[in-house]
Amino acid sequence: MFFLQVALLIVLGFLTLGLAVWGGFALWFQLPVAAWLRIAAIVLWSLPPAATLALVAGVPSLPGLPGLSWRWGPLAFVLAGMAMALWWSSIRPSHERDWADDVARLLVPQVQGDIVQLDNVRNFTWRSETDYDIRWESRRYDLSQLVSADLVLSYWMGPAIAHTLVSFGFADGRRLVFSLEIRRERDEAFSALGGFFRQFETVIVAADETDIIRTRTNARGEDVYLYRLQLRPDQLRRVFLGYLERAAQLRDSPRFYNTLTSNCTTIVFELARRLSPSLPLDYRLLLSGYFANYVFDQGVLTPGYSFAQLHAAGRITGRALQDGPQQDYSKRIRQGVPGVSAAELR
Incomplete structure (x- = not known):
């Protein structure tokens, strides 16, 4: 049972990391804003999965700051993921652009x-x-x-x-x-x-x-x-x-x-x-x-x-x-x- 739990945590960790990386690239290539704003958006997007990964790794809070808990991470990641999915589905191909x-x-x-x-x-x-x-x-x-x-x-x-x-x-x-x-x-x-x-x-x-x-x-x-x-x-x-x-x-x-x-x-x-x-x-x-x-x-x-x-x-x-x-x-x-x-x- 212990090994199964460890395996599930590892899978969850990789899925979280994969989604976080994918979302970062999606924001970089699709946000029609200046580069520094894209970087800021990527940083904000990365916070919930980072907190989730910390919980998966068994780190419930920031070392030295026990009051700063990562327990908000999973819920925030789910909400951010839903927002990302809605935004991604809104991106549509078009014939109306300034083509080469x-x-x-x-x-x-x-x-x-x-x-x-x-x-x-x-x-x-x-x-x-x-x-x-x-x-x-x-x-x-x-x-x-x-x-x-x-x-x-x-x-x-x-x-x-x-x-x-x-x-x-x-x-x-x-x-x-x-x-x-x-x-x-x-x-x-x-x-x-x-x-x-x-x-x-x-x-x-x-x-x-x-x-x-x-x-x-x-x-x-x-x-x-x-x-x-x-x-x-x-x-x-x-x-x-x-x-x-x-x-x-x-x-x-x-x-x-x-x-x-x-x-x-x-x-x-x-x-x-x-x-x-x-x-x-x-x-x-x-x-x-x-x-x-x-x-x-x-x-x-x-x-x-x-x-x-x-x-x-x-x-x-x-x-x-x-x-x-x-x-x-x-x-x-x-x-x-x-x-x-x-x-x-x-």
């Missing part, structure tokens, strides 16, 4: 049979991260001409973390890239930690390769890899339409980005599960830099090669940095990529 230029517009899809009309396809020209030409376009695509899909991973923070994109190819040589991204406000920077605390909304971007891939290699200095996916025409169509479905949902109802559960990699996994419901969960869905290895293990990359060979041949960074006509960009970055036919490169 590259995520200022929402993709508008219309599907009639095989014909897809897309408004607000991004086709910026990037000279640097802050110097660019803004261009949003309307495009039409024939899904009966959809012939390929490529998985693109852009590494920006070491080997374990990458941004995941999917580029679709059509018989006429056109390509369109889909990417789930944070919808940053103007002058706002990405924070993986903030992504756990409703700091960003989610947006589906559809863009030209010379925009969304080239900006990563040429403007941001990221390291980019491309792998050909082995999908049947019906599977290509379902994944393509899956992105459009998510874009339409986001347009109708804004949603928060979540670093763990709703990000650029989890959407690919969700759409892939529509094709194969038995796909297993895996740590590489969180450590997205290893996602291509996960896809390889599922047999969806070009057969006949080891993953090391696909990885080496799929590094497009050097080719992307080469000078050449912009209209040849998609062909240039695919030179030597296994699974890409010679006809695509002519």
Whole structure:
């Protein structure tokens, strides 16, 4: 019985500490006030759980001051937790903010049979991260001409973390890239930690390769890899339409980005599960830099090669940095990529 009580106290202590830390981060990322006021709010929030932890640890009062009891701590923590929960539930995603230029517009899809009309396809020209030409376009695509899909991973923070994109190819040589991204406000920077605390909304971007891939290699200095996916025409169509479905949902109802559960990699996994419901969960869905290895293990990359060979041949960074006509960009970055036919490169 004694050991059970000790175990329960330990669990209670960890839960109290966890809630206290979570609440502190929530206040830091969400309170729209000066930093010193956020710090003051965090300190006030921390007092009830600190008193509760003191009681759990068997310290009923402040040493030397027996009149200062911590017995108020649990009740105050419950009341503070209820207030925190009400405040947190009041934080809603919105489409009405001062958005950064590259995520200022929402993709508008219309599907009639095989014909897809897309408004607000991004086709910026990037000279640097802050110097660019803004261009949003309307495009039409024939899904009966959809012939390929490529998985693109852009590494920006070491080997374990990458941004995941999917580029679709059509018989006429056109390509369109889909990417789930944070919808940053103007002058706002990405924070993986903030992504756990409703700091960003989610947006589906559809863009030209010379925009969304080239900006990563040429403007941001990221390291980019491309792998050909082995999908049947019906599977290509379902994944393509899956992105459009998510874009339409986001347009109708804004949603928060979540670093763990709703990000650029989890959407690919969700759409892939529509094709194969038995796909297993895996740590590489969180450590997205290893996602291509996960896809390889599922047999969806070009057969006949080891993953090391696909990885080496799929590094497009050097080719992307080469000078050449912009209209040849998609062909240039695919030179030597296994699974890409010679006809695509002519």
